[in-house]
Amino acid sequence: MDNLDTYSIMVHGGAGDFGNLKSDKDRVRCLESIRSVLEHGRCILQSGGSALETVEQCTSLLEDDPVFNAGAGSVLNEAGKVEMDAAIMCGATLKAGAVAGITNIANPVQLARVVLAESDHVLLISAGAQRFADRWNFELMPDSYFLTPQRLAEWEQARPGQHGGSIGVDAETSASGGEEKYGTVGVVARDRLGSLAAATSTGGIANKSFGRVGDSPILGAGVYADNETCAVSCSGVGEDFMRTVLAKTLSDIIQFKALDGLAAAREGIDYLLRKVKGRGGFILIDNQGRCASAFTTKKMIHGWIELGGETVCQL
């Protein structure tokens, strides 16, 4: 029989400086959300649920919480619209699904899961992804689900500061980021049968150039899972993770250097800094269920349950 204590889960809500998280109230609000998602993941994994099911459900919860920059809480692009990206990957089969540039979908990670399960493709974008969502009867949320008065006010406020080109910086690393733009979200898990899975979801960069896609929906950049190595989800300045293909680099360090997750995390964050002075971080669970994280930003909102142990949250 499988060992009951071999499940692990990690959750992140973005990497950045979080200069806007001034009050204890904000800090508590974030940590409570991460803790609640971890406990939900524990329930699924304890009752024998798969890693894939766990990362989908937990990412959906993070997408539903407007405090994070994904799903309901997505920031607005320079046209004042919400464009979201998400990806999910199964470490047992290396099957994956991803969507980029989609609108009016409450849970992009669920659409990515259907791409994984029901199509021969990995990545669908824009109008094509939208048509795929229609075909699978995804409910289209009204713009008002995303464009709350507060979100629009933040967008109006951020516009002059961002105007003209400073579009290479993620919301969470931007000084002009509003109160609730804490970053992308991601979940990695290992189930009791030893399978790994990873998911990442984002609303992208505040005031981003229409059509910009970051690392979140790109296998190997913002997300990767392989039962032989690890499951990874990244957050930060997407372009830094795309140029270094960091999630796959971490997997390859384990594969080709025979290191464990902790050693690979140390080596991976050095690689990110050395190669591109990368800004951001990642969460990682290795094939033994060990949890590791690293970041080059001041903070990363994250938490974990390692091998069925206690729930730990950090900000």
Added chain:
Amino acid sequence: MDNLDTYSIMVHGGAGDFGNLKSDKDRVRCLESIRSVLEHGRCILQSGGSALETVEQCTSLLEDDPVFNAGAGSVLNEAGKVEMDAAIMCGATLKAGAVAGITNIANPVQLARVVLAESDHVLLISAGAQRFADRWNFELMPDSYFLTPQRLAEWEQARPGQHGGSIGVDAETSASGGEEKYGTVGVVARDRLGSLAAATSTGGIANKSFGRVGDSPILGAGVYADNETCAVSCSGVGEDFMRTVLAKTLSDIIQFKALDGLAAAREGIDYLLRKVKGRGGFILIDNQGRCASAFTTKKMIHGWIELGGETVCQL
């Protein structure tokens, strides 16, 4: 002074079975095109041109040749339209540019180069990429540039056979592929100063689902370049290369196992087969200018000039 003979270049025009390339005339036509592009690359590199400039110019030539599935020769998607993807990466800086789901642009690789040079982003898609092209005064080609009577006839012919779902196979690996759908294109080069660069461009899958993006514009999947390791361009069933992130895997094998390009190519193609039974191949130039290639399909149209030597073409 730099050594005059340290430049290398490799070109591919797709990996597949090429059951449609029956006649000697077809074979000669393909090989002549590859040879002519290689000689153009030799001129640039011999006169001190950069690897980045070389892969852009040579990929543009391949895009202009309707015999290949990129640029002018792009296959039509299931809506009877041309949607193209391309990427370019500089191994000296790890800067990269990529576009996906674009239309009416003669040379997608040139648009990718402007993304690399003039934006803070790596990947622009669909309407956003199109708007970026407008801003940089890219000429919009009429549909007739791509939708030749022959292309439309092929599309009509392919529709019934492909209808209903067999959209997971690239044009070049599909039995119903028409006479001129030989595959994606890619170029890798090393210049006399030792810098590497890579570019890949494609029209995607014939009759593909609208919005499907393959490995070509994804850093680490269909293209990668790092002066410390190698430059790679892949072709084949895009999803196999995305799930294994194969271009970055090859770079990581060199980085973390201290192998040369030839040994890495052998190990990389084994990895592709073992992990996902991958269908396709790649060209690779390592940091010493050595040329390597490998493929799991029956054939790959490719050629090379290694360290300033003779021009070799294979089909």
